[in-house]
């Protein structure tokens with residue numbers, strides 16, 4: 749079995765490396781890359797922040813920026829997998845930030861809730877046999893969620909965000925950010941991309957992982973991809 753990087757050991761701190769413009773189908777972002785001494789990378793997309801050369805005075809009048817902390821999901825983000833809600837969540841976040849004209853997406857390279865791609869596919873194989881997303885991790889001898897969030901601090905500090913509105917259904921992300929000293933003034937629910945293949949996954953996240961999701965996910969309307 750491939751080794752799970754130890755999340756308990758102290759990683760060297762992440763440093764800002766470079767920033768560039770990134771035109772996307774959803775609009776213009778800046779992309780910032782951060783790296784630590786071990787060569788681990790994380791990415792942040794921003795738009796409309798004072799450091800993106802916008803008018804500082806105008807920004808002071810606005811609500812705190814929208815922020816999304818998104819964990820890497822190759823299958824959902826790149827391959828449009830229907831097993832999870834990651835792809836639609838990423839798209840919805842990019843659209844919301846563009847609509848509002850200000851915000852940041854921290855794209856953390858913590859594939860598979862931090863267990864890595866290989867182990868996530870092993871977990872998917874167990875899910876094919878009927879195990880849910882949490883038990884599949886546990887059966888592999890891995891934590892249900894191996895992610896850490898300490899890298900958010902240098903990333904958000906770099907663009908001067910201390911107060912924010914967080915787009916998530918995951919209560920852990922809120923408490924981690926607050927523990928890091930950030931003021932989360934609002935949690936914005938992000939319930940998109942429900943489909944017949946991920947309804948059980950989302951129900952498990954609600955029932956066993958404490959995610960803020962509708963009590964009756966099955967009552968949410970399933971929208972075909974073309975309408976999402």
Ligand SMILES: Nc1nc2c(ncn2[C@@H]2O[C@H](COP(=O)(O)OP(=O)(O)OP(=O)(O)O)[C@@H](O)[C@H]2O)c(=O)[nH]1
Nearest residue numbers: 818819820821832858859860861871881916917918
């Ligand atoms: N181990 C494992 N990881 C999964 C599975 N399905 C999705 N993932 C991973 O779960 C993570 C989803 O992360 P986020 O999009 O940040 O979502 P979240 O923690 O559920 O919280 P939200 O902010 O509410 O979306 C990604 O790293 C996915 O690769 C699964 O069945 N098993």
Ligand SMILES: [Zn+2]
Nearest residue numbers: 821824832834
């Ligand atoms: Zn996913």
